[in-house]
Amino acid sequence: GAGVSQSPSNKVTEKGKDVELRCDPISGHTALYWYRQSLGQGLEFLIYFQGNSAPDKSGLPSDRFSAERTGGSVSTLTIQRTQQEDSAVYLCASNNGGQYEQYFGPGTRLTVT
Amino acid sequence: GESVGLHLPTLSVQEGDNSIINCAYSNSASDYFIWYKQESGKGPQFIIDIRSNMDKRQGQRVTVLLNKTVKHLSLQIAATQPGDSAVYFCAENTGGFKTIFGAGTRLFVKA
Numbered sequence: 001g002a003g004v005s006q007s008p009s010n011k012v013t014e015k016g017k018d019v020e021l022r023c024d025p026i027s028g029h030t031a032l033y034w035y036r037q038s039l040g041q042g043l044e045f046l047i048y049f050q051g052n053s054a055p056d057k058s059g060l061p062s063d064r065f066s067a068e069r070t071g072g073s074v075s076t077l078t079i080q081r082t083q084q085e086d087s088a089v090y091l092c093a094s095n096n097g098g099q100y101e102q103y104f105g106p107g108t109r110l111t112v113t
Numbered sequence: 114g115e116s117v118g119l120h121l122p123t124l125s126v127q128e129g130d131n132s133i134i135n136c137a138y139s140n141s142a143s144d145y146f147i148w149y150k151q152e153s154g155k156g157p158q159f160i161i162d163i164r165s166n167m168d169k170r171q172g173q174r175v176t177v178l179l180n181k182t183v184k185h186l187s188l189q190i191a192a193t194q195p196g197d198s199a200v201y202f203c204a205e206n207t208g209g210f211k212t213i214f215g216a217g218t219r220l221f222v223k224a
Contacts, residue, residue, distance in 0.1 A: 004156070031210065042202060043157070043214040050210065091156050100145050100206050104156030 002026065004105035006092050012111045013082055021077045021108045025094030032075050033093040033102060034067055043091065049075065050097050082112045125221040132190040134218045136203035139184060143205040148177060148188045151200045151217070160188070160201075190220075198222045 005024045013019050025032050034046040045059040049069040060066070064082075069075040079086055089109050093102035126132045138146070144165040149157035163170045163177045163186075170177050176189040186203050200217040 033210075035214075040217075042216040045211060045213075048210055056210070093156070097210070100212070101147060101159045101162065102157075102212065104158065106154065106156050 004092055004094055004103055006090075006105040006108050008108060009106065010109045010111075012113060015084060015112055016081055018078065018080045019082055019110065021079075021090050021110070023075045023077070023092030023094075023105060025073065025075070025092070026103055027073075029094035029096055029103070030072070031095050031097045031099075032069055034075070034077050035091045035093070036061075037089045037091055037107070039088070046077070046090075079110075082110075084112045086110060087112045122216070123219045123221065125223060126193050128193060128195060128222055128224050130193055132188075132193045132197070132220060132222075134188045134190075134201050134203075134220065136186040136188075136215055137184060138186060138203070138205050140205060140207060140213070141181075141184065142207050144208055145206040146177070146179060146186050147204045147206070147212070148175075148186075149202045149204060149214075150197075151202065153199075157202055193220075193222050195222050195224060 004026055007022045030051045032049045035043040036046055037043050047067045048056040064080045067077045089107040091104055091107045093104045095102050147162045148160045150160050151157040161172045161175050161177050163179050168179050174191045178187045190197055200219045202217045203215045204212045206212050
C-alpha cells in the first residue's frame with residue numbers, strides 16, 4: 001500500500017520568505033509527527049497530532065513554526081520568515097496511536113539561501 | 114537531560130563480516146527500543162524492536178541486545194552486505210507518544 005508521502009521533495013527559498021511543507025500520512029493512521037533533521041544529525045521532534053486531540057507543539061523551536069492537520073489526514077508545516085538555520089530535512093511520520101513504530105516519509109530538504 | 118546516544122559516529126566493515134552498532138540510553142524508565150535504518154535520501158525505516166523485559170531479540174540477519182544494567186543497546190548485523198550501508202538510529206520510548214532518537218551511526222560496507 002501507499003506509504004507516507006511528502007512534498008515538495010526539495011525546496012530552495014530566500015531568507016525571510018515563508019514556506020509550506022506537506023505531509024500525506026498512511027491512510028487510517030491517527031497519529032502524525034514532524035521532525036527536523038539537520039545535516040549529519042539525529043531527529044529533532046517538532047510536533048505531534050493524535051486524532052482530534054490538541055497537538056503537542058512542545059518541539060517547535062520558535063513561533064515562526066506552525067503546523068496544522070486538516071480532517072485528521074494531511075498536515076502542513078509552515079515556517080514563516082525563514083532563516084538560514086532552518087535549512088534541514090523535514091521528516092513526517094505516521095502510525096496508529098497505540099503503536100511505537102513510526103512510518104516515515106522521504107522528507108523535504110529545505111535550503112534557505 | 115535525557116538522551117539516547119551512540120558510541121561511534123561511523124563504522125566501516127568488510128562485506129561478509131558482522132557489524133555491531135552500539136547505543137547508550139540514559140532514561141531508566143524507557144520500556145521500548147527501536148532500531149531504524151536510514152538510507153541516503155530516504156526516511157528512517159524500522160528494523161527491529163525490543164521491550165525492556167527482554168534482553169535479546171533476533172530478526173532476519175539482525176539481532177538486538179539490551180543490557181538494562183548498564184543502559185546499553187546494540188544492533189548486530191550478520192554477514193554485512195553493501196545494501197546495509199546506511200545510518201542507523203536507536204530510539205527509546207517511555208510509554209507515551211514521544212520517541213527520543215539517537216544521533217545515528219553511519220555504516221560503510223567495503224566490498
